Amino acid sequence: MEKSKKQAYKQKPWRSQVKWISQVLMAALFLLLASLIYLELAGEATNVSQQMIALQQAKIELQEKIASQQSELARYRSTQSMKPRMEAMGFKRYTYEKVVYVMVPGYQPNFDIQLAPAASQQAIDRPIIRSAYTESLWDWLNEHLSSINLPGVLQ
Amino acid sequence: MSKIANSRYQIISLAFSAAALFMVIQIILLQHNPQKIELSQDLYNLHEYIWINHEPERGRIYDRNGFLLAGSKTVYEIGIDLSVENRDAHTIASVLMQYFADEYPLDYQQLYEFASWPYDAKTAVYIPIVVLNNIPQETINELDVLKDAFQAQRDTALRSARTRKAAREVSSLPSLAGLTWQPRLQRYYPEDQLASNIIGFTTFMQPDNKVGMFGLESYYQEKLLTETTVSYISRLPYENKSKTEIPLGQSLVLTIDRNIQEEVESILDNAVKKNNADSGTIIVMNPKNGEVIAMATNPRMNPNQYWNWGKDMEGAASFNKAIGDTYEPGSVFKIITMSIGLESGAVTPETTYEDIGVISVGGREVYNWNNQAMGLMDMGTCLRKSSNVCLVWVGAEKIKSEIFYKGLHAFGLNRRTNIDLDGEGLYPLKEPGTADWTLTDLGRQAFGHGISLTPIQMITAISAVANNGRIMAPHILKSVVVDGVQYDNIPQMIGNPISEKTAQIITDMLIIKESPAEVETWNAFIPGYTFSGKTGTAVKVDANGQYNDSQTSASFVGWGPSEDPQFIVYVWIERPQYETYASMVAAPVFKEVAEYLITVMDIPPDEIRLALPAQNGGAP
CATH class of the missing domain: 3.40.710.10 (DD-peptidase/beta-lactamase superfamily)
Structure with missing residues (x-):
C-alpha cells in the first residue's frame, strides 16, 4: 500500500533529474563563488605581499643612501669645511670683551638634542595592519562563529 | 554484460587499484624519506622565500648638538660577473689599470685572466676582485658613464649593420659588459681628525673584518656593531604578515661639543x-x-x-x-x-x-x-x-x-x-x-x-x-x-x-x-x-x-x-x-x-x- 502511494505521487524522471542537477549546480555555484572570493583575496594579498618585498628592498637601499648622504652633508658642515667658508665670507669670531648681554626672561641657554623620541614618550606598540587584511576566510568564519551567542550555551 | 567484458573490467580495476596503491605507498615513502624531506624543504625555501643579504649601518656617533662625528658612506666593490657571456677582457683589464693602477698594486695580466674566466650558466657567480675594494662613488659614476658609452656605441653599430659579417664585427668594439660593482657601507668620519682620540676608529679595509679600535668605537663596540643579516621573506601572502625589521646599530649622542x-x-x-x-x-x-x-x-x-x-x-x-x-x-x-x-x-x-x-x-x-x-x-x-x-x-x-x-x-x-x-x-x-x-x-x-x-x-x-x-x-x-627611542x-x-x-x-x-x-x-x-x-x-x-x-x-x-x-x-x-x-x-x-x-x-x-x-x- 505504501509503495503504491509513493508510486502514485512520483515525479516524472526528468523533473527529478532537473531538480537534482539544479541542486548540484547551486552547490557548485556557491563553491565557485566562494572560490572566486578566496582567489580574489589571495590575489590581492599576493600582490600586497610582493609590494612589501619590493618596498622592503627599496627601504634598505634608501636607508643606505640616506646614511651615505647624511655623512656627505656632515662633511659639508664639518668644522674644516665651515671655517674657511666663514673666513671667506668675512665673518670673524666675537670675543668675550665684545659681547653685550641682554636680559631675556625665560630664555634657556642650554637644551639637549633629541634625535629620537625619549623613552618616556614612546607610543604603545600596536599592529599596523588591520586583521581584516591578514586573516583567511576560514579565520574570519571561525572568529565570527565563535562570537555567535547560541541560546542555552554558556559563554 | 558478457563474461569477457566483466573480466576486462576486473583487470582494469585491479590495475587502477594497484596503481593507486603504488602511489599511496610512494607518497608514504616520500614523506618519510629524510633526503626527500630535505630536498622538499630546500625547494620550498627556494621558491616560497626570498632572502635579502644585508649589512645594516653601524651605529652613528653624534656630538651633543647633533653634529655627526662618525657615520657611513657608500663605497663599491668591483668584480667580474661570470654570468655575462663574451666579455671583452682586454677592455675591462685596460680600464681598471687606467683608473686604479696608481692606487692599487694591479697587474694587467691577472685582471685579464679574471675577466676571461669562462662563462658558467649554472653557477653564474659574481667574482669580486679583492684588490678593488672601497671604491668611492665618484669613480663608480665615471665607470658607469664609460660603460654606457661603450654599450651605446655597440648598439648604434648593431642597428646600422646590414650584413651578418658587419653584425659580427660589432663584437670587436670595446665593452665593459661583465664589469660590475656592488655597493656597501663603509665607516666614515666627516670631521677627520676632530675628536679622534675620543672616537677611535673602525677598520674597514677588509669588509669581513670590521673591528672597533680604541675610544668609543671599541668601548661601545657591542652597541654600535651590526652584523650581516640574512632576511627570509615569504612569498606566501598569509605568511608575510609582519614587517621584517633589520636591527640597525645603536647611535650614540656624546657629551662632547x-x-x-x-x-x-x-x-x-x-x-x-x-x-x-x-x-x-x-x-x-x-x-x-x-x-x-x-x-x-x-x-x-x-x-x-x-x-x-x-x-x-x-x-x-x-x-x-x-x-x-x-x-x-x-x-x-x-x-x-x-x-x-x-x-x-x-x-x-x-x-x-x-x-x-x-x-x-x-x-x-x-x-x-x-x-x-x-x-x-x-x-x-x-x-x-x-x-x-x-x-x-x-x-x-x-x-x-x-x-x-x-x-x-x-x-x-x-x-x-x-x-x-x-x-x-x-x-x-x-x-x-x-x-x-x-x-x-x-x-x-x-x-x-x-x-x-x-x-x-x-x-x-x-x-x-x-x-x-x-x-x-x-x-x-x-x-x-635604540630602535628609534632615545635613552x-x-x-x-x-x-x-x-x-x-x-x-x-x-x-x-x-x-x-x-x-x-x-x-x-x-x-x-x-x-x-x-x-x-x-x-x-x-x-x-x-x-x-x-x-x-x-x-x-x-x-x-x-x-x-x-x-x-x-x-x-x-x-x-x-x-x-x-x-x-x-x-x-x-x-x-x-x-x-x-x-x-x-x-x-x-x-x-x-x-x-x-x-x-x-x-x-x-x-x-
Missing part, C-alpha cells in the same frame, strides 16, 4: 707648537654632572686613514693621552693635599707655617720650586704660592698617613675613573703596605711627586672642589638611540671626599688674580671674571732615569665662575722647551680656553652675572 672640541684642539696644537713641546692634552668637563665637553690631545690621528696611525701618533705612549698616560702631576696635586688637611681638621685656613725653604721628611730634604724661603704664611698663601715645603709639612706632619691615604682613596686616586672610553691607564698608588713605601714617599706625594696619575683622574678628583665636594662620574655618552645616560655621583665648606674654602684660596706678586696663576687672569685655578710644574725623568730640571710637565687646573662653576679645565703640556714653568706654559692655555668657553657658554662677567636674580640661574 664639536665646536668647543675643535677650538680646544686648535688651542692645544698651537700651545704644543709654540712651546716646542712633546705633546699635550686639555680636558673640559662640567663638574656638576661629570659630562666631558671636550677632550683634546696632541698628537692625534685621522680615523679615515687609520692605517697611518702609527706614523701620526709617533712617540705617543697611548692612543688617548688624556686617559691613557700617567704622569707626576706636580703642584696641581697640592689641591688634594690641602683639601684632605682642611677636611680632616689637621689644618685650618688660619693655620700658619714658617717656610724656611727646606724641610726634611723621612730623612730626605725637600726644597721649594724656586729654592727660596717663603716665610710665615697661612694655608691660603701656602697654596697660592705653591710652597712645596709647606705642603710637605701639611701632608707628612699635620695629616696622619692613614688619613692622607684614606683621603686619596676618597678622591678616587687609587683606581680608574671608569670613564666610558677604551684604554684608561692606571699606575698603582704607592701607599703603606706596598713595597718600598716610606714617609719620604708621602712627603713627595703631598706636592704631586712620587705619584703617577692620568689627567682624567686629576680632573675628576679636583672636580669635587668645583662641585661642592661631590665627584660625578666622568662620562662621554649623553644618550643612546639618556643619567649622571651619577661616585664620591663625596670633602664637604661643601672645604670645597668653597679651597676655591676661594685659589682665586686667580692679576698680580704675579699674589698668585702663581696670574697668567690665567681674565678681567671681569672670577675663576679659581692652580699651576703645577713637575720635573720629569730624562732618558738616563734622572730628574732633569729642563724637562717638565706643565699643568694647570682651573674652574669657574668661582661662585657657581660651569666648567673645569685641565691642561697638561709635556716637555715644553722654551719655558718650563706651568705659570708660563699652561696658565695662558687655560686662559685662552676659558675666554672661549665664557663666550660660547653665555657666561657674563661678574658684575652682570652676580646682579641677576637667582631664579634665572645666573644666566642672561
Whole structure:
C-alpha cells in the first residue's frame, strides 16, 4: 500500500533529474563563488605581499643612501669645511670683551638634542595592519562563529 | 554484460587499484624519506622565500648638538660577473689599470685572466676582485658613464649593420659588459681628525673584518656593531604578515661639543707648537654632572686613514693621552693635599707655617720650586704660592698617613675613573703596605711627586672642589638611540671626599688674580671674571732615569665662575722647551680656553652675572 502511494505521487524522471542537477549546480555555484572570493583575496594579498618585498628592498637601499648622504652633508658642515667658508665670507669670531648681554626672561641657554623620541614618550606598540587584511576566510568564519551567542550555551 | 567484458573490467580495476596503491605507498615513502624531506624543504625555501643579504649601518656617533662625528658612506666593490657571456677582457683589464693602477698594486695580466674566466650558466657567480675594494662613488659614476658609452656605441653599430659579417664585427668594439660593482657601507668620519682620540676608529679595509679600535668605537663596540643579516621573506601572502625589521646599530649622542672640541684642539696644537713641546692634552668637563665637553690631545690621528696611525701618533705612549698616560702631576696635586688637611681638621685656613725653604721628611730634604724661603704664611698663601715645603709639612706632619691615604682613596686616586672610553691607564698608588713605601714617599706625594696619575683622574678628583665636594662620574655618552627611542645616560655621583665648606674654602684660596706678586696663576687672569685655578710644574725623568730640571710637565687646573662653576679645565703640556714653568706654559692655555668657553657658554662677567636674580640661574 505504501509503495503504491509513493508510486502514485512520483515525479516524472526528468523533473527529478532537473531538480537534482539544479541542486548540484547551486552547490557548485556557491563553491565557485566562494572560490572566486578566496582567489580574489589571495590575489590581492599576493600582490600586497610582493609590494612589501619590493618596498622592503627599496627601504634598505634608501636607508643606505640616506646614511651615505647624511655623512656627505656632515662633511659639508664639518668644522674644516665651515671655517674657511666663514673666513671667506668675512665673518670673524666675537670675543668675550665684545659681547653685550641682554636680559631675556625665560630664555634657556642650554637644551639637549633629541634625535629620537625619549623613552618616556614612546607610543604603545600596536599592529599596523588591520586583521581584516591578514586573516583567511576560514579565520574570519571561525572568529565570527565563535562570537555567535547560541541560546542555552554558556559563554 | 558478457563474461569477457566483466573480466576486462576486473583487470582494469585491479590495475587502477594497484596503481593507486603504488602511489599511496610512494607518497608514504616520500614523506618519510629524510633526503626527500630535505630536498622538499630546500625547494620550498627556494621558491616560497626570498632572502635579502644585508649589512645594516653601524651605529652613528653624534656630538651633543647633533653634529655627526662618525657615520657611513657608500663605497663599491668591483668584480667580474661570470654570468655575462663574451666579455671583452682586454677592455675591462685596460680600464681598471687606467683608473686604479696608481692606487692599487694591479697587474694587467691577472685582471685579464679574471675577466676571461669562462662563462658558467649554472653557477653564474659574481667574482669580486679583492684588490678593488672601497671604491668611492665618484669613480663608480665615471665607470658607469664609460660603460654606457661603450654599450651605446655597440648598439648604434648593431642597428646600422646590414650584413651578418658587419653584425659580427660589432663584437670587436670595446665593452665593459661583465664589469660590475656592488655597493656597501663603509665607516666614515666627516670631521677627520676632530675628536679622534675620543672616537677611535673602525677598520674597514677588509669588509669581513670590521673591528672597533680604541675610544668609543671599541668601548661601545657591542652597541654600535651590526652584523650581516640574512632576511627570509615569504612569498606566501598569509605568511608575510609582519614587517621584517633589520636591527640597525645603536647611535650614540656624546657629551662632547664639536665646536668647543675643535677650538680646544686648535688651542692645544698651537700651545704644543709654540712651546716646542712633546705633546699635550686639555680636558673640559662640567663638574656638576661629570659630562666631558671636550677632550683634546696632541698628537692625534685621522680615523679615515687609520692605517697611518702609527706614523701620526709617533712617540705617543697611548692612543688617548688624556686617559691613557700617567704622569707626576706636580703642584696641581697640592689641591688634594690641602683639601684632605682642611677636611680632616689637621689644618685650618688660619693655620700658619714658617717656610724656611727646606724641610726634611723621612730623612730626605725637600726644597721649594724656586729654592727660596717663603716665610710665615697661612694655608691660603701656602697654596697660592705653591710652597712645596709647606705642603710637605701639611701632608707628612699635620695629616696622619692613614688619613692622607684614606683621603686619596676618597678622591678616587687609587683606581680608574671608569670613564666610558677604551684604554684608561692606571699606575698603582704607592701607599703603606706596598713595597718600598716610606714617609719620604708621602712627603713627595703631598706636592704631586712620587705619584703617577692620568689627567682624567686629576680632573675628576679636583672636580669635587668645583662641585661642592661631590665627584660625578666622568662620562662621554649623553644618550643612546635604540630602535628609534632615545635613552639618556643619567649622571651619577661616585664620591663625596670633602664637604661643601672645604670645597668653597679651597676655591676661594685659589682665586686667580692679576698680580704675579699674589698668585702663581696670574697668567690665567681674565678681567671681569672670577675663576679659581692652580699651576703645577713637575720635573720629569730624562732618558738616563734622572730628574732633569729642563724637562717638565706643565699643568694647570682651573674652574669657574668661582661662585657657581660651569666648567673645569685641565691642561697638561709635556716637555715644553722654551719655558718650563706651568705659570708660563699652561696658565695662558687655560686662559685662552676659558675666554672661549665664557663666550660660547653665555657666561657674563661678574658684575652682570652676580646682579641677576637667582631664579634665572645666573644666566642672561
